[in-house]
Amino acid sequence: MNYDFQLDYVSSELEKRKPKKVLLQFPEGLRVYSVPIVDELKRRFPRIEFIVSAEPSWGACDIAEDEAKLIGADLIVHFGHSPYTWYFPKIDTIFVRAESLLTISKDTINELINLLQKYDTKSVGLTATAQHYRNLLNLKGELEKAGYEVKLGEPSNRFMFPGQVLGCDYRAALSVSADVYVNISGGEFHTIGLGLAVQKPVIKVDPYTSKVEDYSEKVWKIIKIRYAKIYEALDSNVWAIIQGLKVGQNRPYYVDFLKKKLEEQGKKVYVFTNKVMTRDALRNIDNGTIDVFVITSCPRIPTDDLYDYEKPVLTPGEARMIINKKLEPYIFPW
Numbered sequence: 001m002n003y004d005f006q007l008d009y010v011s012s013e014l015e016k017r018k019p020k021k022v023l024l025q026f027p028e029g030l031r032v033y034s035v036p037i038v039d040e041l042k043r044r045f046p047r048i049e050f051i052v053s054a055e056p057s058w059g060a061c062d063i064a065e066d067e068a069k070l071i072g073a074d075l076i077v078h079f080g081h082s083p084y085t086w087y088f089p090k091i092d093t094i095f096v097r098a099e100s101l102l103t104i105s106k107d108t109i110n111e112l113i114n115l116l117q118k119y120d121t122k123s124v125g126l127t128a129t130a131q132h133y134r135n136l137l138n139l140k141g142e143l144e145k146a147g148y149e150v151k152l153g154e155p156s157n158r159f160m161f162p163g164q165v166l167g168c169d170y171r172a173a174l175s176v177s178a179d180v181y182v183n184i185s186g187g188e189f190h191t192i193g194l195g196l197a198v199q200k201p202v203i204k205v206d207p208y209t210s211k212v213e214d215y216s217e218k219v220w221k222i223i224k225i226r227y228a229k230i231y232e233a234l235d236s237n238v239w240a241i242i243q244g245l246k247v248g249q250n251r252p253y254y255v256d257f258l259k260k261k262l263e264e265q266g267k268k269v270y271v272f273t274n275k276v277m278t279r280d281a282l283r284n285i286d287n288g289t290i291d292v293f294v295i296t297s298c299p300r301i302p303t304d305d306l307y308d309y310e311k312p313v314l315t316p317g318e319a320r321m322i323i324n325k326k327l328e329p330y331i332f333p334w
Helices: 007-017 031-044 065-071 106-118 130-145 189-198 216-233 252-264 279-285 300-305 316-323
Strands: 021-025 049-052 075-079 093-096 123-128 149-151 180-184 202-206 211-214 238-244 268-274 292-295
Touching: 007 031, 007 075, 007 093, 021 031, 021 065, 031 049, 106 130, 106 202, 106 211, 123 130, 123 189, 130 149, 130 180, 180 189, 189 202, 189 216, 189 300, 202 216, 216 300, 216 316, 238 252, 252 268, 252 316, 292 316
Parallel strands: 021 049, 021 075, 075 093, 123 149, 123 180, 180 202, 238 268, 238 292
Antiparallel strands: 202 211
16 A cells, blocks of 8 residues: 555544444545455454445545434544544544655656756745645755755644645645745646645646646646636626535535625525536526526636536636626635
8 A cells, every 4th residue: 555544543543432333435546445444444343344435535525424324323534634624524533644655756856856946946835735744844855955945834724734735725835925836746636726826836746656747837827717717707697606515515604605795796696505516517507597607615616627617617716806896816716
């Protein structure tokens, strides 16, 4: 396994909490390890029933509480994320970050340094996702040896490490000022989100592929697309607000705020609830009269999944820009 699943820690918590039935939850990339983990936990705790959720899990905003209630589990072990900033589950839950055991090679670090020189960089805002704390500390040391001032911003809650970002929470990056921002992660979502949030040059270091990629141009193209959506929505009169129903994505106060402000400006507003937003879900609620959609659950949906939808699909931050009649600076995500 390329991850530390902290099974000794999990075992100590099981000893203390003494559950009878445990639901194990994994994000997509880690669920492949669920069978050997169940085997090991079952060896240690033969009297506990372990069940694995095969439902998608997109973060600590998406804890499988409904599933746990349905099957009668009295404990959830959630792998892959630290506790969420704005929500903590109502069912007893253990969070395990599952830190990556991969290392960033010297060649990869040298490639990053060469790319930083392109921007005449003096200071680096270093960030990482939950799995890469060890790589973050190692890369910080290597960049400091190379003469860079490395800044790790304070995150939103005490369960996150300095420099840690979520797909919807970039406070650790926004709390520091740097010439270039670097994100350690796989995939694109967090790096693109980081670039949208800070609007400075942004580089991704991928421990899985050993690649270093400059995302700055890609982010600027996405911002242009987002502004096109915003301008298209400016004079629209009929709005649909999508209220997410995942436990940590349900933001009723934000929905009420947006609805009130839009109606004050003479807009007609409908509210729809949804757990998993797709193109078909939008098409099935649009009878041809809705002009704009606002997704309040996850900013990934407008910027990644529905960015080229036939009508504007906005993040809450983009909706606020229109409400406030202030199009600069670009606001991401909230």
